[in-house]
Every structure is written in C-alpha cells, then in structure tokens.
Amino acid sequence: xxxxxxxxxxxxxxxxxxxxxxxxxxxxxxxxxxxxxxxxxxxxxxxxxxxxxxxxxxxxxxxxxxxxxxxxxxxxxxxxxxxxxxxxxxxxxxxxxxxxxxxxxxxxx
Amino acid sequence: xxxxxxxxxxxxxxxxxxxxxxxxxxxxxxxxxxxxxxxxxxxxxxxxxxxxxxxxxxxxxxxxxxxxxxxxxxxxxxxxxxxxxxxxxxxxxxxxxxxxxxxxxxxxxxxxxx
Numbered sequence: 001x002x003x004x005x006x007x008x009x010x011x012x013x014x015x016x017x018x019x020x021x022x023x024x025x026x027x028x029x030x031x032x033x034x035x036x037x038x039x040x041x042x043x044x045x046x047x048x049x050x051x052x053x054x055x056x057x058x059x060x061x062x063x064x065x066x067x068x069x070x071x072x073x074x075x076x077x078x079x080x081x082x083x084x085x086x087x088x089x090x091x092x093x094x095x096x097x098x099x100x101x102x103x104x105x106x107x108x109x
Numbered sequence: 110x111x112x113x114x115x116x117x118x119x120x121x122x123x124x125x126x127x128x129x130x131x132x133x134x135x136x137x138x139x140x141x142x143x144x145x146x147x148x149x150x151x152x153x154x155x156x157x158x159x160x161x162x163x164x165x166x167x168x169x170x171x172x173x174x175x176x177x178x179x180x181x182x183x184x185x186x187x188x189x190x191x192x193x194x195x196x197x198x199x200x201x202x203x204x205x206x207x208x209x210x211x212x213x214x215x216x217x218x219x220x221x222x223x
Contacts, residue, residue, distance in 0.1 A: 031209045041198060043152075043214035086151060090209055096154040096165055097142065097202075097212060 002027045002091045004100035012106045013077045021072040021103050023087030031090035032063050033097070034072050038083045046072070046085075077107045111136065113203050114183075115215035122191050123223050130186040130218045134203030140164075141184045142212065143176060146198045158184060191222045 003026040013019055023032075034046040047054050047061040049070065054061055058077075063070040074081055084102040091098070114133040122128050134141050139160055144152040154168040158178040169176065173191075178184040188195055198219050202212040 033212065035214070041219075042216050043200065045211055045213060048211040088152075088212075096157055096168070098154065099144075099151040101151045 002029070002089060002098055004087060004089055004098055006085075006087055006100035006103050008103065009101070010104045010106075012108065015077060015079060015107055015109050017077050017107075018073070018075045019077060019105070021074070021085050021087075021105075023070045023072070023100055025068050025070075025087075025089050027091050028068070029065065029089040029091050030095075031097070032065075032070055033088050034061055034070070035086040035088065036081075036083050037086065037102070043086075074105075077105075079107045079109055081105060082107050113138075113201055113213050113215035115199075115201050115218050117218060118216065119219045119221070121221045121223065124192055125190050128188040128191050128195070128220055130188075130199050130201075130220070131183045132186070132201030132203075132215060133183040134201075135213055138203035138205050138213075140204045140207060141178050142202045142204075143184075143186050144200045144202065146200060146217075148197075152200060155186070188220075191220075193222045196220055196222045 005024045007022045032050050036044045049061045049063045051065045058075045060073045086102045088097045088099045141158045143155040146152045156169050156176045157165040173189045175187045198217045200217045202214045204210045
C-alpha cells in the first residue's frame with residue numbers, strides 16, 4: 001500500500017516562531033488532508049489539499065502532487081497549536097484515507 | 110449543524126464482554142469510516158461503510174469485530190469478547206459522498222479493557 005512519511009517526528013517551538021511540517025507519499029493521490037489532534041484527542045480537519053496552496057489564518061498548506069509531497073506552514077505559533085499533526089492521503093477512487101504517523105508539536109510560552 | 114457524534118466517550122469493559130460503539134454522521138453524510146488509534150500511534154483504517162453496505166473492511170480483524178450502518182440509526186462498531194489488546198481510541202469519520210472528499214471526525218470513544 002501507499003507509504004506516508006512525516007517529518008520531523010517531534011518539534012519544539014518557542015511561542016511566536018514559525019515552522020514547516022513535511023509529508024512525503026510514495027504514490028500519486030486523489031486526496032490529501034492535514035489534521036490537528038489536540039491534547040484532548042479531538043481531530044480537526046485543517047486542509048483538504050490534493051494539490052496547490054491554501055491559507056487559513058496563520059496556517060497554510062502546499063501540495064506538489066507531481067513530486068509527492070505536501071507542506072504545512074505554521075506562522076507565529078501559539079501554545080494552542082500544540083498537539084499532533086497528521087497528513088492523510090487517498091491513493092485512488094474509493095480507497096481508504098491512509099495516515100502518516102504524525103508530527104508532535106509542542107509550543108512553549 | 111451538529112458534527113459527527115460518537116458515544117459513549119469512554120467505555121470500560123472486562124475481558125470477554127462485548128463493546129458497542131456508536132457513530133452518527135454529520136447531517137447529509139452517507140459515508141462512514143472507522144479508525145483505531147493506539148497510544149502514540151497514527152490512525153489505522155478499519156472499515157468504510159455506506160448506508161446498508163460495507164465498502165471496504167480490509168482493516169478489520171477477521172474475528173470478533175463487526176460493523177454496520179443501517180438504513181435508519183447510527184453506525185455501530187461491535188467488538189465481541191474483548192481482550193486487553195482492544196484497548197484503544199476508536200474514531201468515526203463521515204463524508205458526503207466518498208473518500209475523495211473532506212472527512213470530518215468525531216471525538217472518539219476511548220475503550221479500556223480491564
């Protein structure tokens with residue numbers, strides 16, 4: 001099946017810093033989504049981004065489908081950004097959403 | 110517009126008992142997905158259902174686990190004769206049509222097997 005690799009596995013930031021989270025995938029995809037799992041376990045859908053660039057406030061994401069990677073940018077990080085960030089992809093029609101192992105982000109005040 | 114609703118939020122069972130986890134998708138969504146998350150791991154796909162149909166159950170253990178999404182009512186993930194290794198967070202997600210759309214997740218059910 002498709003492989004989804006996220007890096008770095010862990011990230012510690014000082015409040016106010018910027019960061020880039022990376023997701024590499026091993027095959028072409030129809031669908032790519034970024035999720036944030038907060039410390040209470042809730043999963044929030046951040047972006048649906050099979051290709052191109054999107055922005056939502058301090059967050060933005062870019063997917064370069066031809067090169068099989070996606071980037072999530074967090075600017076001016078806040079402590080509430082802490083949690084685990086997952087990249088998930090769908091390789092074909094009616095295929096399941098396959099998750100990477102996640103990136104654990106800790107933002108310190 | 111309520112989101113994906115899962116209940117119970119926490120479920121404690123003794124070994125050998127049955128666990129029933131419920132998921133009501135978002136209004137207008139006819140596709141439901143179940144995922145399992147072990148501590149400090151990513152989410153592992155279990156099963157994908159439409160109303161009255163199982164589309165993909167490739168992630169479901171062959172024994173003791175079953176899932177349904179009836180015409181009326183919530184989707185149910187059923188685990189018979191639970192063992193300690195079943196302890197995990199079980200998440201349900203829904204989408205309007207198929208897996209190529211944005212998925213919305215519920216808050217999960219934390220199953221603890223004593």
